[in-house]
Amino acid sequence: MKMVSGADLTPSLSIMNGGSTPDAEDPEAPEGSRSTRAVRPPRSVIRHCASAARLDIAAESEFNVGGLGLTSSCSEFSPVLRSGSWTEIGLKQCMEDEHICIDDLVDHIGENANISLPGAFYGVFDGHGGTDAAIFVRSNILKFIIEDGYFPSCMEEAIKSAFLRADYAFADACALDITSGTTVLTALIFGRTMYVANAGDCRAVLGRRGRAVELSRDHKPNCSIEKLRIENLGGVVYDGYLNGQISVARALGDWHMKGPKGCACPLSAEPELKETELTEEDEFLIMGCDGLWDVMSSQCAVTTARKELMAHNDPERCSQELVREALKRNSCDNLTVIVVCFSPDPPPQISIQKTTVRRTISVEGLNFLKGVLDNNV
Secondary structure, eight states: OOBOTTOOOOOSSOOOOOSOOOOOSSOOOOTTOSSOOOOOOOOOSEEEEEEEEEOOOOTTEEEEETTEEEEEOOOSOOOEEEEEEEEEOTTSSSOOEEEEEESOHHHHHGGGGTBOSOEEEEEEEEEESSSHHHHHHHHHHHHHHHHSTTTTTSHHHHHHHHHHHHHHHHHTOTTSOTTOEEEEEEEEEETTEEEEEEESSOEEEEEETTEEEEOSOOOOTTSHHHHHHHHHTTOOEETTEETTTBSOSBOEEOTTSOOSTTSOOSSBOOOEEEEEEOOTTEEEEEEEOHHHHTTSOHHHHHHHHHHHHHHHOOHHHHHHHHHHHHHHTTOOSOEEEEEEESSSSOOOOOOOOOOOOOOOOOHHHHHHHHHHHHHHO
């Protein structure tokens, strides 16, 4: 995520201040915060985590989620979720990325949300203009999803609503710098169904038997779809930057660039969603900020990750290797990568069956060949 140096960040509208500010899990004091706070030590350059949980799902079983029944009818494949992550500051002066890995959602949430269906939640938050937005969204986005009225009967609506609610709640957090912003990429898994939601230029890529399957679209201002939406709402794209200030078309926060709540604006907080039914062909998921994808294709990342998992079957070490490879390729941004495995076993060796080619020859051709051979005797 990039912002133009020296861009005018002066708020162009009056923001309502009110409500309480949730306690952030990260102790870092954001740069450019409007409130006066004590200087705190910088965050660690490298952060990583790894955990594992199994999703045991019986065929044709029902689970009560939020008082509603969700039925699983497929018995051929049960995901076994393991995740690992790795982050590095890269060439930037400060670390503005945040991420979250929850392999066992039931254990994490407990009875507070009345969830009994096995699930998991992962997110990458690429902050810019400070860390306030990234920290706030990481700390609250899952809560907004679970507490939404559409959850769990209509997951897509619940997730979309949660993104907008998080954006509005951040605008009301008077103790935070609401001119900071963040892109948001989340993956919510219930049983075999995975919902990937994206607002910004982070990317989720599924590794399916060695083939890369992109589950999100990069929201760049010069993308034809985003550019048309921006221009229809009165915005402009200059040299790849929205209104000459920011290099993404969708983000949460950045309230100095947005109008009143509820009004459509060129910088959108609405995510795009992709629902995927996982099968035994699906081996792992890679979630990364744009610092990875600026220097590496989706297929290259999947090939690298698969090779690493076949060697040591450790998603954390796999994430670390992807970050290291991006740095070797001169990535200039913060780097955050999450690798989620769907099986306890490493990816299998892919065997390519040799095809048998049958060749035929006509009677005339055979006689001609015999004649040539007879003349050479």
